[in-house]
Structure formats: structure tokens, C-alpha cells
Amino acid sequence: MVRVLVVEDEPRLADLLARGLREAGHTADVRHTGGDGLLAAAGSDYDAVVLDVMLPGLDGLTVCRKLRQRGVRTPVLMLTARGEVPDRIEGLDAGADDYLAKPFSFDELLARLRALHRRSYDQAQAVLQAGDLLLDPAARKVSRDGTAIDLSARELDILALLMSRAGHCVTRYQILDQVWDGETDLRSNVIDVYIASLRGKVDKPFGRHAITTLRGAGYRLEPGGG
Numbered sequence: 001m002v003r004v005l006v007v008e009d010e011p012r013l014a015d016l017l018a019r020g021l022r023e024a025g026h027t028a029d030v031r032h033t034g035g036d037g038l039l040a041a042a043g044s045d046y047d048a049v050v051l052d053v054m055l056p057g058l059d060g061l062t063v064c065r066k067l068r069q070r071g072v073r074t075p076v077l078m079l080t081a082r083g084e085v086p087d088r089i090e091g092l093d094a095g096a097d098d099y100l101a102k103p104f105s106f107d108e109l110l111a112r113l114r115a116l117h118r119r120s121y122d123q124a125q126a127v128l129q130a131g132d133l134l135l136d137p138a139a140r141k142v143s144r145d146g147t148a149i150d151l152s153a154r155e156l157d158i159l160a161l162l163m164s165r166a167g168h169c170v171t172r173y174q175i176l177d178q179v180w181d182g183e184t185d186l187r188s189n190v191i192d193v194y195i196a197s198l199r200g201k202v203d204k205p206f207g208r209h210a211i212t213t214l215r216g217a218g219y220r221l222e223p224g225g226g
């Protein structure tokens with residue numbers, strides 16, 4: 001059973017989502033404004049948040065950014081009527097973990113929630129290490145040279161994959177399969193955006209070059225941490 005917060009201002013859609021989630025065996029709470037959604041998500045322990053982009057008051061992107069700024073790492077599935085690549089990138093950059101364009105299949109929404117839940121609640125793993133770069137998958141924490149590094153949930157998942165295969169090539173297909181469940185269009189630059197963001201957080205501030213691009217193949221994290 002997954003405990004879900006639905007933040008959607010269209011009463012009919014919000015009711016349908018909540019009813020469908022409950023019929024599928026989950027629990028669902030509903031909020032209709034960005035402000036109420038932010039308070040609920042920050043103040044309670046949800047397994048996932050289904051968050052509409054267009055909301056009265058605070059929009060969904062702002063809500064997501066504020067949650068991440070407050071250290072709330074609950075997986076966020078963003079809903080929007082805008083499904084173009086730049087719109088998806090904007091949502092992912094705001095801290096969302098997945099993106100679903102309207103109209104959508106409810107079965108697909110359930111599948112995406114299951115995938116988010118699996119990634120977030122895997123059994124505890126050993127701490128990953130590459131030189132002075134440490135990642136604790138259970139605590140969802142990253143540090144380098146003793147300094148904590150704030151990563152989005154998706155950034156952390158990509159880094160964990162790279163670190164678990166340190167010294168080896170990780171292909172774009174592997175990243176899509178394990179981090180995005182194969183749902184992201186390979187023609188988009190979403191992966192490149194995330195890799196660049198990771199370098200800006202775990203490498204550049206520390207004068208390191210741990211994450212390298214293998215042209216035409218994928219990416220590699222140097223086992224010594226660069």
C-alpha cells in the first residue's frame with residue numbers, strides 16, 4: 001500500500017484520482033491549492049506526491065522547489081497539460097522525479113507510482129564510496145570530503161548507479177532503464193542535463209573530474225573519485 005498526496009485543483013479529476021488510488025489498495029489525501037499541498041507534503045510522511053503544475057496560489061513547480069529546499073525527498077510525480085521536452089526538463093529541474101502529460105492512462109499513473117515507490121524504498125544497501133565521495137542509499141545522503149551535498153532524488157539515483165559501477169561504462173540505456181524505467185525519450189537531453197547538474201554539485205566545487213563522458217557509449221565514474 002502506498003500513501004499518496006494528490007494536489008490537483010480540478011475537483012472532478014482530483015476525485016477520480018483519489019477514488020482510483022483507493023480502489024487500487026492505496027490511501028490518498030487531496031489538496032486543491034499549491035499552498036495547501038506544500039503544507040501537507042512538508043508536514044506528513046507520504047510515499048509519493050501527485051502534483052499538478054497549474055495550481056492556484058503557488059504553482060506546482062514552485063511547490064516542488066520549496067519541498068526540496070526544505071529537505072523533503074518524497075518522490076513527486078508531476079502532472080501537466082504541457083508535455084513538450086522543455087516542459088519536462090523544467091519539471092525535472094524543479095526536483096520532480098517523474099512527469100506525466102494529460103490526458104493519461106490511470107494504469108500508467110499507477111505503474112509510475114509503483115516504480116517511484118520501488119526506487120525510494122529499496123532495502124538498505126551498503127554505503128557506496130569512490131575516493132572521498134560517499135553515498136548512503138538507505139539514508140539518501142551524499143557527501144564529499146566530509147561536506148554534505150544536496151541532490152534531487154533523480155540525481156541521487158543516477159549517482160548511485162554510476163558509483164555502483166565505478167570504473168565501468170554506464171550507458172544511456174542503462175540509466176533510462178534503472179532510473180527512468182525506460183520512459184524518457186532518448187532523443188531528449190534530459191540525461192545530459194542531469195549529468196551536467198551532478199558534475200556541478202559533486203565535482204566542480206571540489207576541483208574533481210570523477211564523472212567522465214565516454215563519447216558514443218555513456219558515462220563513467222572514476223573509482224578513485226577523480
